[in-house]
Every structure is written in structure tokens, then in C-alpha cells.
Amino acid sequence: MSQASTELIRISGHPGTVPGAGLNREFQVCKLVDTTTCIGCKACEVACLEWNGYTFSETTFDNSYQTMPETAWNYWNLIKFNEHERADGSMMLLMRKDQCMHCEDPGCLAACPADAAIVQYANGIVDFQQANCIGCGYCMTGCPFNIPKFSPEARKVFKCTLCNDRVSVGLEPACIKACPTGCLHFGTKKEMKEMAQTRADQLRDVSGFADAGVYDPPGVSGTHVIYVLHDAKNPELYGGLPKDPHIPYSVRLWKGPLKWLGNLAMVGGLLGLAWHYMRFGPKKEEPIQPDNGNGRRP
């Protein structure tokens, strides 16, 4: 797998083809988060900070376990807590590890105008290359999961790398390494999908969660981080996980039809003006003629 995360399949803001794409058979990697066995211990948050060299951010208190409202440019991994009251009146503490979903069809990359500021590796990891980032924030508009975050100091955008630096040398991501309950798993997409499905079946058939299921949203062609949820019909309950995430329609319209229409209009306009000059030539001033009373020439 060591070569897997050095082979690119998509490059943001890049004219022409992707160099070297499709040369090797690659594993598609995947992180599986089983929210039903997560205890909200935040070991994954600590491991993420440790490995990526960030310090703790200031926490806030809002009468819940939630330590900060959302991920930050230097805090890529955050457990979202929700005290959920079920239909029978009983309480469930829903906990979901929030981080970049590493979409198969990444909205951040589609929106990015900077050549190679965002790349997608053949193993499925979507990674930001801060050296090429221009800090425009379009990725924040393209992402359906509210993941890329702008650093005012660096004037660049940051997010979870799925520990690309670890994965590329055959290690599992830091968060996986730290999880004490085994609710985090890492492997190929196929294996993780099977494991998730097995767990969801178990929750449905044995544990009485009739709506248990796997979250691997088709709107972004699937993700390289998948969840097992007790209630897959209401993913919003898990700290606002979107039900049907997709690249925003306005981003699609902007990068698709509007771009072609605009390019056509600009090139057509230039050609039209050149044609006008050749057909009609310059407007020249005329010598002043006496007025015949109606303001026009006699």
C-alpha cells in the first residue's frame, strides 16, 4: 500500500490530464466508525492532535459533553454529542466522530481554483496541499460536510488528511490506533463495507435497532469514512450528519454550464467584435454640415 497514496487520480484547478493516473491497481482505503460502540472518550481527538503536531484548543461549555461546536483548522477530529430522546421517552447519548469524509466525488476539489491545492489519491484519500492553496475558501463552499477550515494566520485551509503520511508508509491513521473500544477500524473499502454491514445486521436482528444501517452516502459517490448508525434513517441526529449530501447545485452549475456558457460568450464576443471591425470598419468623424432644422444632415 506504500505506493497507493502517492498516485494521484484527481487534481484541483488543473488543466489537462492527471499525470500518472491509473498506472497501478490500488487499494481503496476506508475508515469505519461504529457510533454504536463509541464511548466518546476523545482518545481519537488527542491522537489526532499529537500526530499532527497541534495543541489543544480552548473548550467551551454548553451544558453538554460538547467541548467545541465544530472542527477547526487545527482541530480536525471532534466527537459530536447529542442527547437524543427516543420515542419511548428513554434517552440515548449519540456520539459521532466528525472528520473529513474523504468523498469519492469531493466537492472541495471540484470548487478549488488553485492548481493542485487539493488532490485525490488512488487510494481514495483527499488531501490539501497547503503549498498550493491560495486561501480563497471555495472548498468551504463545495464541501457538504462543513469540514475545510480557514486559518487566518496562514491564510490557507486545513482539514483531516486521513493520516496520509502514516497510510503511505503502511500504518493506520492515528485516531484508529488510539481507539480503546475498537469502534474505529481501518482497511480496504470492501472489507470495511462488509464489516459495517455485518454490524448493522447484528444491531437490527439481535439488538432491536430496526433502522440500523451503514452511512456511505451515494450523493458523493460514497465516502472513504463510513459510519454504522443505530438510526440510519435520521443521520441528522448524529451532530448534523447530512441525510443526502451532495456537491451543492450552485457549485455544479458554476463549474459546469455557467463555465461553458461564459467561455463561449467571451470567445464569441471577441470574434464578433473582430468581425464587426472587418465588416463595418472604424467610425470616422464627418465635417460639420449646416443644420437643416431637424438636427440631421441635409
Place this chain on the structure above:
Amino acid sequence: MTSDAVPRASAANHNEELIPRYTFGERANHWIGALSYTFALLTGLAFWSPYLYWLAAIVGGGPTARFLHPWFGLIFTVSLFWTFKEWRRDMEVDDGDRAWAKAMPYYIQNEDDKLPPVGRFNFGQKLFFWGIFCGVILLLLTGVALWYTEALPWSWRFVRYAAILIHASAALITIGLFLIHVYMSVFLEEGSFGSMVTGYVTRAWAWTFHRTWYEEIKGGSRSKQ
């Protein structure tokens, strides 16, 4: 044959006589606007298409282009608002413009003698001005949302979605107007470009293209306000 039909003896010199059309302030403002628009246009095109991203290099690279684009947009906005203050009266669309609009095909085919006489600015120029004005209002509003996009909370993301679409669409409209403006003033209408540099036009130019304005100012008094 009446005496009126015979050009006066001094007519040749009279035609070439220079009369003021743009003040120094108007010209300085125009070129500040022109340069800031061009800067915003080139950097904007760099963000528009990967095939034009190299344009960012000529202003110092992607991050620099991203940093300067909004500032030059602001300079252009200020320049345009000053133009609005100065030219608002001249740019008012009146009944004469409606007749001129009907006769626009003659204008496009360079048969200017078939057009009704026009004042300081013709209907085309007024359309250009108001088009740019409306476009820049949209660019300004959406531009602020894109400038500080990280300040928008996630629940306000629809503002981002609208802003990227409207900013690009409004920019395309101003680009169309800009191309026509540059083509007409630099290539098509001889004497126009010089008038925005020196401030002067010949009497013949004023008579040919802006006859009502010429009649107003030929006595020496400009009835601008």
C-alpha cells in the same frame, strides 16, 4: 443656393478646433477605474478557469492574486461610485434615447447620419454605464461574502452558494460590456481614446457623434448640470 448651404471659408480649421469633453478629474478617475478593473479581471479569470490560472503568476502568484483581487475590486467600486455622482444626470435615459434605441441598427452598421442627435452620452453609453453599475453592485455584495467566506456560519451556507454563482454571472456581464467598451473606444470610434487621454475632441467629432451636446457647448458654456 442659400448662403447656409455653402461651408464657411474657415470650416476646415473650424472642424479641427479642439473643445473640452472630459475634465482632468474625469480622466484620472476613468484610468484608475480602468486599471483596477483590468487587474480584477485578470486575477478573476485566473480563478475562473484552470487554463487561465497562469494569469495569477503575472501579478505575483495565486495567494497574492487572491489577496489583491478584492482590494482592486473595491478601488473600482469607489471609482465607479464617483463616476455615478458626477455623471448621474448625463446618464439619465430620456425620450431621445428611445428613438435612438430604435435606430440602433444604423449605429451598429456605422450609418451614424441616420441616427437622431444625441447629448453628451448616447443610449449605448448609458446602457454600458448602468450595466456596469448594476453588475458592480452585485459583485460588491457577493464579493464581500466571498472575501470573508470563513466568517459565514455553516447555517448561512446558502449565502456562499448564491455568492459564487452571482459573482461569476455578474462578472461575465461586465466582461461583455467591457469588451464592447474597449473595442468601441480604442478601435472603432476614432478620436474616442484620445479624448479620454487628453480630454479634448474636435468640433467635427462632437458634431458627428454627440450633436445635441455639441450644440449646447459650442457657445462655450457647458450645460452639464
